[in-house]
Amino acid sequence: MAASAGPEIERLISLLAKLPGLGPRSARRAALALLKRREQLLVPLAASLAETAEKVVSCSVCGAPDTRDPCAICSDGSRDNGLICVVEEAGALWAMERSGAFRGKYHVLGGLLSALDGVGPEHLRIAELVGRVRHQNEGGGAVREVVLALPATVDGQTTAHYVAERISGPDVQVTSLARGVPVGGELDWLDDGTIVQAMRARRPA
Amino acid sequence: MAASAGPEIERLISLLAKLPGLGPRSARRAALALLKRREQLLVPLAASLAETAEKVVSCSVCGAPDTRDPCAICSDGSRDNGLICVVEEAGALWAMERSGAFRGKYHVLGGLLSALDGVGPEHLRIAELVGRVRHQNEGGGAVREVVLALPATVDGQTTAHYVAERISGPDVQVTSLARGVPVGGELDWLDDGTIVQAMRARRPA
Incomplete structure (x- = not known):
């Protein structure tokens, strides 16, 4: 310089x-x-x-950044407490909120498992998620469903599998976002993986 | 949001x-x-x-941002006071300094003339440049040469013409940076205008 x-x-x-x-x-x-x-x-x-x-601090419940703790979403009584959407970062949470498609609570992992980058379960807020689900299911206001909204990458899917194994049980259903052709997506420009998944998950028109 | x-x-x-x-x-x-x-x-x-x-303030002599006024370059006695390089913004000044190709002083215009954006001579530090050249040429330490290092765009060239007209005189030579093929530039990727200019200004190899 x-x-x-x-x-x-x-x-x-x-x-x-x-x-x-x-x-x-x-x-x-x-x-x-x-x-x-x-x-x-x-x-x-x-x-x-x-x-x-x-x-700005990290919400002690979900891990999202906010000026109050618990954050605005965690303290919002009108949102479904029995539904938790698991995201990698706050950026994904903001995207989900912009879409208006989800009215439950969130859990921010703070990253993805990655053998290459040396990120193990202890570096993510996975134990907090397990504890949160267990605590709610023991104390009333049970968690019925955990939606994994993690990226469709190798690390994202590894993390999703790991989280699903840790929290699935008789009372908790674990789901993932659907895969398929994005809105406005032209088949010419989509990768093969997306097309394969969209074909497998095809539905009656 | x-x-x-x-x-x-x-x-x-x-x-x-x-x-x-x-x-x-x-x-x-x-x-x-x-x-x-x-x-x-x-x-x-x-x-x-x-x-x-x-x-950080604007240097009262050349207009470049610095923590002192006059700036480090303007107060550097080892630099040629008779040579002024005119640039659009401090970014161009920094690029010129990184190249090490120039050991004179600078003058930052703070923009380019643009009829479209309503930028006239009064919005730029052109009067300051004219005054600076006149002042130095009356008081000793005359300015021998003003190098116009302005962008090779329509606005850049309009500005260069205007500045040249305002400051050219019997004692001051006004020059411009050479046009041609950039170092590492492959002819395939160059625009026609550059090739035309490089051809016109060709030199013995």
Whole structure:
């Protein structure tokens, strides 16, 4: 990097470059945009990050980030307590919420099992999920169904199998999101695996 | 956006989405990465932005961002004061410094003339450049050459023509960066305009 940019700007650029989606080049562009729009962007973003660092915590029940604990979803009495959707990260939870397709509770694992990356069950919030299901089923407000909404990747499916084994029992049904052709998906552009699964799971029209 | 993410996180995402290179989707991924790496990324980035907002100013001579005024380059006595390189933004200045190809001073215009976007000469630091050249040429330490290092786009070339007209005189030579095939550039992948310019400016091998 140019020494001329000064250590403060260099440091800002190297931190921005750690964000997913930004490389060294786009981090420089982002730093430049921040410097150009000091009052509209730089100052508000600094304040917003500081506020987030100060106020946002992980929900002790589901693991999702929120300013209160338990989080807004876990403390929402209108949502079905007997239905838990298991997701990898909060990003998947937000996507699910945007879809409006689910009115139960969530459980954020915080990652996926991965032999390659050395991520074992002890690194994820799996024991918390098992404990949560057991606790609810002993104390009333039983969990009827756990929906595994994990990615359709090798690690995602390994994790799904592991979680299913740990929590399945006579009282709890474990399900997974359906596989198939996505809305707007043209067959030409779909991978073979998706087509095979969509064919296997075909339904009367 | 999901109401469940909370207003602080929503605000952070919408601010991140204003950075060049980040859209709404990648801003969410970035926010998630920040929340996951609180101590390594979120807190340092908040501090770095606050420090930048507090300490970095625009150099009153050249317009580049730095923590001191005049900036490190403008106050560097070992650099040629008679040579000024005109750039659109600090990003171009940093690129030029990384190349090590230039040992004069800079002048940051802060943009390009654009009829479409309503950017006129009064919005750019052109009057400052004219005044700077005149002042130096009256007071000693004359400016011998102004190198226009502006983008090879319509707006860049319009701006270059305008600046050249404003500052050219008997004592000041105005030049532009050479056009041609970039290093590593394969002819197959170059646009016709570049090939035409490279052919016109061909030199003995």
